[in-house]
Amino acid sequence: MRFFSLLTATLVVVFLYALVLERDSLRAWASGAAAEENPEGEGIALPEQLVAVVAVKSQARSVENALLLRGETEASRQVVVSSETSSRVVSEPIRKGAFVEAGQLLCELDPGTRPSAVAEARARVSEAQANEVAARIDINAAERLGEGGYASETRVATARAAQEAALAGVQAAEAGVAAAEKEIERLSIRAPFAGLLESDTAELGALMQPGTPCATVIQLDPVKLVGFVPETQVSDITVGALAGARLTSGHEVSGAVTFLSRSSDPQTRTFRVEIEIPNPDFSILDGQTAEILIASSGSDAHLLPGSALTLSNDGTLGVRIVGEGDIANFAPVDYIRDTPEGVWLSGLPDEVIVITEGQEYVGNGEKVEVHFAENNQ
Template identity: 50%
Template sequence: MRLIPLLTALAVTAFLVLAVLQRDALYQFARENHLALLLGETDDADAAEPPAAPEPQETRETPAPEGVRVVARHSQAEVVDTAVILRGQTEAAREVSVMAETSGLVISEPLRKGAFVEPGQLLCELDPGTRGAALDEALARLEEAEARVPGIEAGVPEAEARLQEALARLDEAEINARAANALKRDGFSTETRVAATQAAVRSAEASVSAARAGIETAKSGLKGAQAAIRTAEAAVAVARKEIDRLQVTAPFAGLLDSDAAELGTLMQPGALCATIIQLDPIKLVAYVPETEVARIALGAMAGAQLAEGSDVRGEVTFLSRSADPTTRTFRVEITAANPELRIRDGQTAEIAISTEGVAAHLLPASVLTLNDEGALGIRSVTEDSTVAFLPVTLLRDTREGVWLAGLPDRVDVITLGQEYVESGVRVIPTFREVTAEVSQ
């Protein structure tokens, strides 16, 4: 009974020694047979036929061509629209938290979140309190200030008339003084007469100065009355503005994202009345890496697929000129129509922004491979039937295959057997189109 395990161990050892010593030959044999099975080139038919008679010794077999059998296909480049693929989210076009500007109790019934409001629609109404009385008082002071103006304005012409009268008296006093001095020189007037005429001149000059001061006083009184009117008008405007602040209205059409302030709530300046968001149009927001930002232009068409499966289209309306200091990415905004408000704020979106077209090849994903350095590429057949590794750039993954850029306009791509050959190895290519099963 111990003989069978011993023989088994000897057989396994012999097989392992053979596998190590004849590794290259076994690897070549396995590779050729694997490709032959993929190509459908088996020797079953030959095995079924009876063995042929041995040929005469003079006849020699034609040597088989050297090389590894592979399957390849001719690929021609096509110009395809490329896109910058980003992951972002939807964002409301506008969002405003409407605050109270004055204090008071809410006396209006609240609107519930989700309600659609129009521009200027009442959201919260506050108790007016004594604001109406304050407005009446301001109006009364305005009327009082306006009533003082006619009397003050009438004092200005009166002061000007007094000035003219004082000037006339001054002229008369100066004439009398000159006449008295002339009579004195001829001996017909006394010193007393001359002194009296000079005193009259001084008195007339004082009257002129007083009349001029009266004019300035009248004008300053008029300016004071006008200032009082402006002050009263400002008080009226403040009282009316305070009354206007009692009604908090919607600044634009949108949806309430929160309930309006409840009835009886005491509002203070800066207290939240309601939050409104505008979803039509909707914005798609993402952040572009600095390696891709140069490919995006304002006005470029863009599309997005939301997490729940719906599609949306729009155009780029904003591209930031400054990068985020942490991520070194640039904010991009796409504006899209949302008339039915089916797109909500904050949904995840897979965004594709169109750019200029490039030449690319549509190939099955199975042709992709890695070289020793870890670079992604494909293996192709050169004109001298050797293998060449060509690095590629993956543009897009579709149901029909992957679009690859960075290849020549025409290339012979190895579709089967690329994992068994390396650059510089001679191959025997069989050109055929890849079936749907292989491409998958």
């Protein structure tokens, strides 16, 4: 009894396989068998069996495209403010997280003997200026005596050389004053721009050397969104394009593309893109993960049900369309994006009839019986 059940199940599977997957071969075999039984074709009329399918008439529409990227937030500016001279900190530290204005004092250093060096440099300027005045008087006297024949040309040349040396001495003394005053300015380490302290300023009494950090300042308003675009899509992005993003916190923001790299990353072959986002309340932090959408140029596409999609024998994504004479054919498509109403597809003619039900049971060049959906007569 069990043997007959297995035999029946096997025959059903074979029949279904031949009916669904080998439909064209089965039809050709049946036609060949009929032709052998009746070579003249007399007295036999094989009715054409058409596969009934459901289809829709679709008209291409313009749709805005968007590129989806993974990226992160990044501070507009970030700098480690360092010391340019050696001395000890004499100011109280400012704690991290504090907002500082551009030019605000961050670290004050002990002046030591630097004020005395400035006073000494200024005294040298006065001395050099007095020497220059004396040299000018001497050369005037030498030139008058030389005109009367009472002084040699050598004396006049010597007086002129002395005046030039006095002028050089004045310039050197003035340069010494500028250097001493600049050293005094370096004792006050100030914020280069308005922003937030990412670290405490140097502690009171800490010894600073040239290059020793005083504090780290970051600017978060505006903040940047940074993503990387594949080389196949970089031509779809332009500077100034609208963009939006959803952060991991659920916060949604929008802005515009401000930078698109012209050189790809040698490792990933991707291009850096930056989007500027207003952040007046500093709610967006540096380094947050973001899902970025960038608007690109629109294109003509069809909005079709997801059920219309199928694959060709080589795995190409496409749909079955109905052409002249109700002949079905496979048409490859380009997937744009998914929506609650369906999927946007490009690569099809402006007007096309697309099979939405039954496309898996017909092959290329096969005539079908088309029934249009109720809402698409």
